[in-house]
Amino acid sequence: MCQLLGMNCNTPTDIGFSFAGFRKRGGMTDSHEDGFGIAFFERSTCTTNSAGDSTTNNDSTGLRLFHDNHPSHLSPVADLVNNYPIKAMNVIAHIRKATQGQNCLANAHPFVREVWGEQWVFAHNGQMNSEFIKRCQRLQDNGNASHCQPVGNTDSEVAFCYLINRLKSTFKSRPDDKTLFNFLTTQCRYLSANGLFNCLMSNGRWQLAYAGSLLFYLTRQAPFGEAKLADDDLIIDFSDVTTDTDKVTILVTVPLTENEKWQQLAVNECLIFSEGEVIFKDSPSQRKFLTIEEGIAIARSVGASV
Numbered sequence: 001m002c003q004l005l006g007m008n009c010n011t012p013t014d015i016g017f018s019f020a021g022f023r024k025r026g027g028m029t030d031s032h033e034d035g036f037g038i039a040f041f042e043r044s045t046c047t048t049n050s051a052g053d054s055t056t057n058n059d060s061t062g063l064r065l066f067h068d069n070h071p072s073h074l075s076p077v078a079d080l081v082n083n084y085p086i087k088a089m090n091v092i093a094h095i096r097k098a099t100q101g102q103n104c105l106a107n108a109h110p111f112v113r114e115v116w117g118e119q120w121v122f123a124h125n126g127q128m129n130s131e132f133i134k135r136c137q138r139l140q141d142n143g144n145a146s147h148c149q150p151v152g153n154t155d156s157e158v159a160f161c162y163l164i165n166r167l168k169s170t171f172k173s174r175p176d177d178k179t180l181f182n183f184l185t186t187q188c189r190y191l192s193a194n195g196l197f198n199c200l201m202s203n204g205r206w207q208l209a210y211a212g213s214l215l216f217y218l219t220r221q222a223p224f225g226e227a228k229l230a231d232d233d234l235i236i237d238f239s240d241v242t243t244d245t246d247k248v249t250i251l252v253t254v255p256l257t258e259n260e261k262w263q264q265l266a267v268n269e270c271l272i273f274s275e276g277e278v279i280f281k282d283s284p285s286q287r288k289f290l291t292i293e294e295g296i297a298i299a300r301s302v303g304a305s306v
Helices: 016-025 076-083 130-141 155-170 177-193 292-301
Strands: 003-014 036-043 061-068 087-095 111-115 118-128 195-202 207-211 216-221 226-228 235-237 247-252 269-274 277-282
Touching (some): 003 016, 003 036, 003 195, 003 207, 036 118, 061 076, 061 118, 118 155, 177 269, 177 277
Antiparallel strands (some): 036 087, 195 207, 226 235, 269 277
């Protein structure tokens, strides 16, 4: 099983500190050696209207995407990311431990697809079961999954394409946010019922987090304090690099820091973040939390590893 890292905030923010620890898990402090990827949604003042003319839209976002099939702790691409302080509103990163599909760029997360003129970014860890993969293949063979088809050969991309196909076949145009979030939660729970499914997904304005087993988050806001990475000998005092109005939420499979209080998503809980805050939350009636050891054991039981 792979590991996920996400960021959602209310002001353009550099994820360098978190990524510095996260990338070490790609072959140094952990065994996720089969490549990595990271996507940045940055604020953009350039967009195009229906006539093809350039216009200004302060709410639009631009997507910057990096992939490498080398271990992230050794990757020159990861070095670039760490040394290039990209300030983004939403970030999704992934380090891969291959269980389905070979180590190649086509299989590197995050995956990107167009939805209603927006770029949607998705990263998954877990393992979809073989029956689900076969059902998706039959849908493709019958011409019933034409909106989105996998480029690589991972179960993760199959799951993402399934979700996009269901979305586009159900809604001919973008629904209101409440309807959309309810639909996405239902589909994530369906995917979780057909394998081990944890995911992060964003369209640049919001970020969805779904926990089938392990997923944690932390919101940093005033008063800011000191943080120490668990995977690197690096400490930062966020009061030196923030303002009192900043609000930054970090999401990760396993907590990145040793001295901060992380909140855990319950099994089958879905959260939507915008501007660094939870704007939508759907929790099961009986909330269950796994220990990290239990989450690792579940991953191994389905043929994955953490």
